[in-house]
Amino acid sequence: MRLTLLWLVLLAWAYLVSPSEPTTPLQVLPDNIFILAGQSNMAGRGGVAHKMRDGTVPLECQPSPSILRLNADLAWEVAHEPLHADIDVNRTCGVGPGMAFANAVLDKEPGFGVVGLVPCAIGGTRIRDWARGSRLYNELVRRAETSREIDGGRIRAILWYQGESDTVSREDAELYKQRLEKFISDLRADLQSPTLLIFQVALASGQGRYIEQVRQAQLGVNLPNVITIDAKGLPLQPDGLHLTAEGAVRVGEMLANAFLKCISRSTQNNPTTKILSYLICKFWMHIVFWFVLVILTVDRAFYRKVV
Ligand SMILES: *[C@@H]1O[C@H](CO)[C@@H](O)[C@H](O)[C@H]1NC(C)=O
Numbered sequence: 521m522r523l524t525l526l527w528l529v530l531l532a533w534a535y536l537v538s539p540s541e542p543t544t545p546l547q548v549l550p551d552n553i554f555i556l557a558g559q560s561n562m563a564g565r566g567g568v569a570h571k572m573r574d575g576t577v578p579l580e581c582q583p584s585p586s587i588l589r590l591n592a593d594l595a596w597e598v599a600h601e602p603l604h605a606d607i608d609v610n611r612t613c614g615v616g617p618g619m620a621f622a623n624a625v626l627d628k629e630p631g632f633g634v635v636g637l638v639p640c641a642i643g644g645t646r647i648r649d650w651a652r653g654s655r656l657y658n659e660l661v662r663r664a665e666t667s668r669e670i671d672g673g674r675i676r677a678i679l680w681y682q683g684e685s686d687t688v689s690r691e692d693a694e695l696y697k698q699r700l701e702k703f704i705s706d707l708r709a710d711l712q713s714p715t716l717l718i719f720q721v722a723l724a725s726g727q728g729r730y731i732e733q734v735r736q737a738q739l740g741v742n743l744p745n746v747i748t749i750d751a752k753g754l755p756l757q758p759d760g761l762h763l764t765a766e767g768a769v770r771v772g773e774m775l776a777n778a779f780l781k782c783i784s785r786s787t788q789n790n791p792t793t794k795i796l797s798y799l800i801c802k803f804w805m806h807i808v809f810w811f812v813l814v815i816l817t818v819d820r821a822f823y824r825k826v827v
Pocket residue numbers: 607608609610642
């Protein structure tokens with residue numbers, strides 16, 4: 521009798537402390553904001569031929585209620601391809617890395633929260649077009665600031681894929697590293713986020729002959745919290761410049777993997793997390809110890825009674 525009672529109490533306790541069913545309130549605003557900037561391969565040209573979009577959307581780029589985008593009118597809406605349609609307005613936009621990135625992050629980290637993408641990339645732009653004070657730069661800062669003002673979501677990273685247009689002149693290629701580092705420092709300062717994560721893509725292609733010089737500049741950037749993934753070798757369209765939809769999806773997935781690796785490393789190194797896991801471990805050791813003790817005591821008492 522007493523044993524049955526004990527088991528009932530334990531069962532009730534286990535039920536009470538077990539994690540409750542995940543409730544999914546309809547979240548209409550993003551928790552995690554990502555700014556997408558650069559030129560055409562970030563804006564997306566996958567599935568575009570002769571300025572016509574074939575309309576196919578890869579499985580990895582399908583819309584989801586957990587992926588929003590900040591449209592040109594500075595309002596959040598459910599994101600879908602082409603992500604940059606109302607931003608890079610003078611070109612035909614197709615599949616880029618953005619949707620594949622967001623889907624890959626949510627696939628691997630289901631509890632991540634709603635993702636908000638802020639498309640800002642414009643085709644055919646050079647790094648100096650993005651210098652502090654330029655129209656592109658101001659627009660980037662304005663959209664980034666608005667994105668977090670609307671609901672207090674947090675900008676988790678900038679995804680940057682640019683440089684194809686800087687491979688045409690030797691001067692642009694030579695000045696690329698310096699201009700890129702200045703751009704990153706200015707942007708971090710103006711967003712009041714000095715350690716903001718930047719994920720950049722080393723070029724897969726270019727419009728000129730200095731591709732390798734620009735790539736070396738990108739791979740050689742020496743700033744904290746700048747992580748570079750390499751798109752070299754990914755499938756290109758017949759123009760030799762733009763990634764295919766498949767290539768864009770790969771870039772998105774590589775960016776997602778780099779981001780997830782980065783945040784898992786920072787949680788592991790977080791001292792609060794370490795102390796917390798130590799305490800949780802201690803707590804469970806105590807529970808098990810007392811549980812065994814109680815069982816043994818009760819059992820012995822029970823047997824003594826029967827015998
Ligand atoms: C599109 O072209 C118009 C006319 O040349 C120009 O004023 C505008 O800035 C361009 N927009 C973008 C986003 O490139």
